[in-house]
Amino acid sequence: MTLALTNLGRICTFDDQDRVLTGAALLLDPTGVRWIGPQADLPPPAEGEVRELLDCGGRAALPGLVDSHTHTVFAGDRREEFALRSAGATYAEIHAAGGGIRRTMTLTRAADEATLLDQAAARALAMLRRGVTTIEVKSGYGLDLETELRMLRVARAIEQRVPVRVFTTFLGAHTVPPEYAGRRGDYVDFVCDAVLPRVAEERLADVCDVFCEAGAFTLDESRRVLEAGRRFGLLPKLHAD
Numbered sequence: 001m002t003l004a005l006t007n008l009g010r011i012c013t014f015d016d017q018d019r020v021l022t023g024a025a026l027l028l029d030p031t032g033v034r035w036i037g038p039q040a041d042l043p044p045p046a047e048g049e050v051r052e053l054l055d056c057g058g059r060a061a062l063p064g065l066v067d068s069h070t071h072t073v074f075a076g077d078r079r080e081e082f083a084l085r086s087a088g089a090t091y092a093e094i095h096a097a098g099g100g101i102r103r104t105m106t107l108t109r110a111a112d113e114a115t116l117l118d119q120a121a122a123r124a125l126a127m128l129r130r131g132v133t134t135i136e137v138k139s140g141y142g143l144d145l146e147t148e149l150r151m152l153r154v155a156r157a158i159e160q161r162v163p164v165r166v167f168t169t170f171l172g173a174h175t176v177p178p179e180y181a182g183r184r185g186d187y188v189d190f191v192c193d194a195v196l197p198r199v200a201e202e203r204l205a206d207v208c209d210v211f212c213e214a215g216a217f218t219l220d221e222s223r224r225v226l227e228a229g230r231r232f233g234l235l236p237k238l239h240a241d
Contacts, residue, residue: 001029001030001049001050001051001052002027002028002029002034002045002049002050002051002052003027003028003029003051003052003054004025004026004027004028004042004051004052004053004054005025005026005027005028005054005056005061006025006039006042006053006054006055006056007025007039007055007056007057007058008021008023008024008025008026008039008056008058008059008060008061009022009056009058009059009060010022010024010060010061011024011026011036011060011061011062012060012061012062012063013036014062014063021036021037021038023038023039024036024037024038024039025037025038025039025042026061027042027043062131064131064132064133064134065130065131065132065133065134066132066133066134066135067127067132067134067135067136068136069136069138070127070135070136070137070138071137071138071140071141072120072123072124072127072135072137072155072158073108073116073119073120073137073139073141073151073154073155074104074107074108074116074119074141074151075104075107075108075110075111075115075116075119075141076103076104076107076108078100078103078104081100081103092214092215101140101141101174101175102175102177102178104141105141105142105143105147105175105177108141108142108147108151109142109144109147113150113153113154116150116151116154117154117157117158117161120137120154120155120158121158121161121162124158124161124162124164124166125162127164128162128163128164132164133163133164133165134164134165134166134167135158135164135165135166135167136166136167136168136169136207137155137158137166137167137168137169138168138169138170138171138209139151139152139155139168139169139170139171139172139205140171140172140173140174140209140211141174142172143172143174143175143176143177144177144179145194145195145198148170148172148195148199149195149198149199149202149204152168152170152199152202152204152205153202153204155168155204156168156204167206167207168204168205168206168207169205169206169207169208169209169237170195170196170199170204170205170207170208170209170229170234171209171210171211171239172191172195172196172199172225173188173191173209173210173211173216173217173221173222173225174211174216175211175215175216176216184221188217188221188224188225191225191228192224192225192228196208196228196229196232196234197232199232199234200232200233200234205234206234206235207229207234207235207236207237208225208226208228208229208230208232208234208235208236208237209236209237209238209239210222210225210226210237210238210239211239212238212239212240212241213239213240213241214241216239222238226238
């Protein structure tokens with residue numbers, strides 16, 4: 001089956017020629033874009049081809065957007081922290097006071113898989129309605145074995161609920177959780193030796209990420225986590241300031 005988008009006001013191709021076409025049409029099949037050009041030149045259906053026509057009413061067409069950094073899976077919200085930030089508080093100050101990552105961690109640990117999936121799917125649908133068709137989804141609000149795995153399973157399941165493409169990122173090294181206070185090295189060991197093997201075994205992530213910043217993880221700690229991730233076949237990625 002093919003889909004012909006007709007009566008387009010503009011098509012933005014973002015290809016090597018970076019074309020913006022007016023009065024154009026677009027022909028799609030399951031493999032992607034088959035044809036693009038002036039509407040008057042739209043090729044007729046081939047023999048046996050089933051074609052659906054969609055009159056776009058003069059609207060524009062452009063490729064789906066890619067959001068390469070999202071935290072789509074989490075519980076709770078940080079509305080009160082937004083007010084603090086607006087009043088001049090820094091993220092580091094909020095984090096040091098127990099807010100930020102640690103507050104969301106507490107709420108996410110308490111949420112079951114079904115609840116997290118319902119909320120994540122709603123967020124992904126809202127992004128899709130605004131043109132985002134591919135998203136990267138990070139873990140990092142569990143900071144323990146079971147919740148990190150649960151977050152990544154939920155991220156993988158988003159595609160079953162919403163027609164978006166999802167890439168998953170393991171961000172177990174987001175911050176040091178309260179139970180490891182004063183034992184940073186032990187937490188890095190835990191991430192590398194206990195969590196990463198399970199993430200790899202269940203094929204839950206494509207990428208390994210680390211938050212490398214004052215108050216989070218040092219350069220040496222970050223390097224160790226990323227090298228461990230590479231041994232398990234995960235591409236390295238870095239939050240850095």
